[in-house]
Amino acid sequence: xxxxxxxxxxxxxxxxxxxxxxxxxxxxxxxxxxxxxxxxxxxxxxxxxxxxxxxxxxxxxxxxxxxxxxxxxxxxxxxxxxxxxxxxxxxxxxxxxxxxxxxxxxxxxxxxxxxxxxxxxxxxxxxxxxxxxxxxxxxxxx
Numbered sequence: 001x002x003x004x005x006x007x008x009x010x011x012x013x014x015x016x017x018x019x020x021x022x023x024x025x026x027x028x029x030x031x032x033x034x035x036x037x038x039x040x041x042x043x044x045x046x047x048x049x050x051x052x053x054x055x056x057x058x059x060x061x062x063x064x065x066x067x068x069x070x071x072x073x074x075x076x077x078x079x080x081x082x083x084x085x086x087x088x089x090x091x092x093x094x095x096x097x098x099x100x101x102x103x104x105x106x107x108x109x110x111x112x113x114x115x116x117x118x119x120x121x122x123x124x125x126x127x128x129x130x131x132x133x134x135x136x137x138x139x140x141x142x
Contacts, residue, residue, distance in 0.1 A: 032120040053085030
């Protein structure tokens with residue numbers, strides 16, 4: 001069953017949206033820091049927005065563990081921010097020209113050879129720091 005995850009990684013690296021979407025069931029759920037959706041159009045938009053912000057985005061699979069219909073992967077995502085990037089909260093970050101390297105963990109449930117659920121975790125603060133963003137930090141000790 002984990003073959004679909006390999007196909008998904010290959011399609012992502014090719015920036016082939018049709019091939020990416022063929023990896024997902026029509027009722028698949030994608031959960032990440034920016035979204036939670038079972039709408040194929042929103043899932044497609046998620047990938048398009050990543051590729052728009054990071055046109056050279058590439059993921060390198062480090063580890064893949066599979067047990068039945070469950071698959072876990074650890075990977076490194078690398079890309080140069082040369083386009084607008086939608087950040088959490090709906091703001092758009094204009095291109096910074098900076099390179100981002102971030103470790104990610106993805107967890108999948110596979111059904112009938114396709115992704116039924118995809119949960120993506122990564123360190124947003126690490127990405128923001130590499131892009132040169134300064135977050136407004138506040139501390140109220142009361």
